Amino acid sequence: MIEAGLRADAERNRQSILVAAEELFLERGGGIPLEEVAKRAKVGIGTLYRRFPTRESLLAATSNERFLSVAETSCARGRDQDPADAMRQFLEELAINTSVYQSLAASLGTVIQHGTPGCMAITSEGQRLLGRTQEAGIIRSDATFDDIICVVSAIAIAVEKDTAPASRVAHLVDLLLNGMLVR
Known part of the structure; x- marks a missing residue:
């Protein structure tokens, strides 16, 4: 799902976060540290929290x-x-x-x-x-x-x-x- 109004780089970061989260959630569950999601997505934790301010918002998106x-x-x-x-x-x-x-x-x-x-x-x-x-x-x-x-x-x-x-x-x-x- 593409979020309206995002710059191309911001949308790429969002998609990278979603892919990384999906992989990690399937491997280890939804309770993993979100820092690990950011690391796998190759974005900073601030970028992750700008797109998904809570764990539940990331779970909802994935x-x-x-x-x-x-x-x-x-x-x-x-x-x-x-x-x-x-x-x-x-x-x-x-x-x-x-x-x-x-x-x-x-x-x-x-x-x-x-x-x-x-x-x-x-x-x-x-x-x-x-x-x-x-x-x-x-x-x-x-x-x-x-x-x-x-x-x-x-x-x-x-x-x-x-x-x-x-x-x-x-x-x-x-x-x-x-x-x-x-x-």
Whole structure:
């Protein structure tokens, strides 16, 4: 994603930071010292902080494409899909994509508030699906999107080190949804 209004050298630095962060986050997790990201990107720490003032803003930027993909895939399934199935698939995909970097899940609630297109898309799609399931009388009316993000974070943390997290995520999402069902 190109940031509007950046000089060419500033955009190159931004892209170098994102590439370095992605590599290091995949190798060692989102909790690594940001100085290491700057060093690998061959920029000063001040340059990194000018573009990404917090760790969470950097995590949001590196997760942007994954989050966009989750939201777009969910939207593409259409409004005709059973609301419970749509919510289940969305939650599973979000949890799997949140567990990509160790430590991303622990700050997901803060990360998605950073206003990247992916973060906004996840929020919008999650709220839409929650509304559909509540309108259909499937999910309790007192459940909020923040509740969902909290539990998705817990699921993603639980599977961060699993070698095959998909089946575990599906099981944990099923438990989550069973707990949120209208009785």
